[in-house]
Amino acid sequence: MAKSYKEIMNHITTFIFDVDGVLTDSxxxxTQNGEMLRTMNIRDGFAMKAAVESGYHVCVISGGSSEGVRIRLRNLGITDIHLACPDKVAAFKEYIELYQIKPEEVVYMGDDIPDYHVMQLVGLPACPYDSSPEIREISKYISHKNGGEGAVRDVIEQVMKLQGKWHVYYNGKHD
Structure with a gap:
């Protein structure tokens, strides 16, 4: 019998996120200079920082490239940032090998076809509500929130609550 997403969440140590369509609304x-500006949800940022400060591995793997995105993520304490990534599967395998992470301990939240193959390798493939049909089909957890509108906060908060770390974090008792 397949495990429910809540059973899988009990063993999560690592969060990996795509950017466009997950951390943003796509x-x-x-601008007139050709610079592409993205909007990110502040609550997603709070949750990512909470996860980092609570000892979870947090990584971003994206095909897009933006120095502004990199700066935002670094300001949240995220050090594993792979932008302009042509092969998400290779980046994922390198990342989990580097930190000795088991694939079943990973949540990967993606929203579209470039995320498909890496999502098949993780314990908990997850997606925002407004993801492509192909991604929704393979996801074990579909957030009730859209990309850029709290989907990242949703999955992090659920994992941390299940593991008894969310209330500890916001009560100021974290390390």
Whole structure:
């Protein structure tokens, strides 16, 4: 019998996220200079920082490239940032090998076809509500939130609550 997503969440040590469509709402605003600006949800950022400070591995793997995104993620304490990544599966395998992480301990949240193959390798493939049909089909957890609108916060908060770390974090008792 297949495990429920809540059973899998009990063993999560690592969160990996795509950027566009997961940390953002898939929109880009293009300036006259050709710079592409993205909007990120502040609550997603709070949850990512909480996860880092609570000892979880947090990684971002994205095909997109933006120095602004890199700076935002670094300010949250995330050090494993793979932007302009042509092969997400290779980046994932290198990452888990580096930190000796078992694939079944990983949540990977993606939203579209470039995330498909890496999502098949993890314990908990997850996606925002507004993800492509192919990604929704293989996801064991579909957030009730859209990309860029709290889907990242949703999955992190659920894992941390199940593991008894969320309330500890926000009560100021974390290390």
């Amino acid at each position: 929109s880009v605003h293009v």
